[in-house]
Amino acid sequence: MRRSILILLVALAAGLSLAPAASTAVKIRVVATIPDLKALTEEIGGTLVDVESLARGTQNAHELEIRPSLMLKLRRADVLIENGLELDAWAEVPVQGANNPKIVRGAPGRVDVSRGVPLLDVPSTRVDRSMGDVHPQGNPHYSLDPGMAPIITKNIVDGLSRFAPESRAAFEKNRQVFLERLDEAMARWARAMEPHKGAKVVVYHPQWIYFLNRFGLSQAAALEDRPGIPASPAHLTRVIRQMKEEQIKVIIVEPWNDLKLATRVADEAGAKAVVLASMVGGVKGADAYIAAIDHNVNALAQALR
Ligand SMILES: [Zn+2]
The missing domain is CATH 3.40.50.1980 (Nitrogenase molybdenum iron protein domain)
Known part of the structure; x- marks a missing residue:
């Protein structure tokens, strides 16, 4: 009798101690359209996120072949991080196919990180898209400038926090640590380019x-x-x-x-x-x-x- 109570108590204690570990192990499933945004989301999300990119680094981000694998990634996503300015407009097709209400346009899980970016090459006249011009809303390649990373990562913090408000402080802290590393690197880059x-x-x-x-x-x-x-x-x-x-x-x-x-x-x-x-x-x-x-x-x- 005493032995069975002991076993029960041990089992209960194990159950209790496992519960928090199990819940933190559930990571936020993030899909980024391009690898730059995957890399930055990993800096911000740390161990709280599991991030996949739809495009690979060697590809032309303007033209991605839409394969069923993209749709499968999007079906399970909690958050979709996109570049915007039509660079990754192709993502709309697999998003529709994925039938995941969390990441449709306008949903809290849809995060356009171009918000607040000072744009360059914005056309002063209407772009004729029948000619195939792929920068109709201005130049979309802002993530190549490390000086834009503070704006992008701010948008990522906001986007992830909409899904997991309880983790906002952790995201903010990760962002500060990353921006400090970026500042050091920026000094090095400025010297090299001077x-x-x-x-x-x-x-x-x-x-x-x-x-x-x-x-x-x-x-x-x-x-x-x-x-x-x-x-x-x-x-x-x-x-x-x-x-x-x-x-x-x-x-x-x-x-x-x-x-x-x-x-x-x-x-x-x-x-x-x-x-x-x-x-x-x-x-x-x-x-x-x-x-x-x-x-x-x-x-x-x-x-x-
Ligand atoms: Zn381009």
């Missing part, structure tokens, strides 16, 4: 403007005729002439774009083509947010030297 202030570069797809602006460089031209429109021979001839006239030394190429073509143009202009990580995971070693910016700053500074 000698190249004022330099002009050519880009393949016009997605580096926020990054270049941050460090005092500028985009002289893009190999694409317009955002998302392939380069025409006549346009490339003009770019090569301009590069020679303005002594432009570097063409920035995205991992998903045509490196051979960029290298041919660079050779003709007496410049070099350098591949930067257009998203986290785009090149080897760029597997976290700060690591990706590290790669981009170092590779660009070296190419400009």
Whole structure:
């Protein structure tokens, strides 16, 4: 009798001590459309989140093939983090297919992190989308600029806290720790780019403007005729002439774009083509947010030297 009571008490104690552990083990299921937002959400959410990205770092984030696997990820999501400005407008199709009311547009679990970002390249006239222009609401590639991370992570804290208000303090703390690390890195990046202030570069797809602006460089031209429109021979001839006239030394190429073509143009202009990580995971070693910016700053500074 006494023994069975003892067993019961032990079982009860074990049950009680297991209960809190079991509840904290349930992580918030977050889906991010692009790896930059996955990386930043992991910084903010820490052990409280389980994050997946729909796009991979080596892909063109404008054009994602919609496969059933995307829909499966979205079906189980508590929160969907999106870039906005139509970069990831393709996500709407698998969201509809996933039939998950938590993440439909307007639901608390739908988080557009472009809120509050000071936009560049906003068209002053109406963009003709029949021509395929992929930046109709302004340049959507703001996450490449580490100076935007404070705004993005603020939006992530707000979004995650709508789902888990009890964890807001933990998210805020993680954000502060991350921003301190980012500040240190920013000082290092500013030093590396200081000698190249004022330099002009050519880009393949016009997605580096926020990054270049941050460090005092500028985009002289893009190999694409317009955002998302392939380069025409006549346009490339003009770019090569301009590069020679303005002594432009570097063409920035995205991992998903045509490196051979960029290298041919660079050779003709007496410049070099350098591949930067257009998203986290785009090149080897760029597997976290700060690591990706590290790669981009170092590779660009070296190419400009
Ligand atoms: Zn773009």
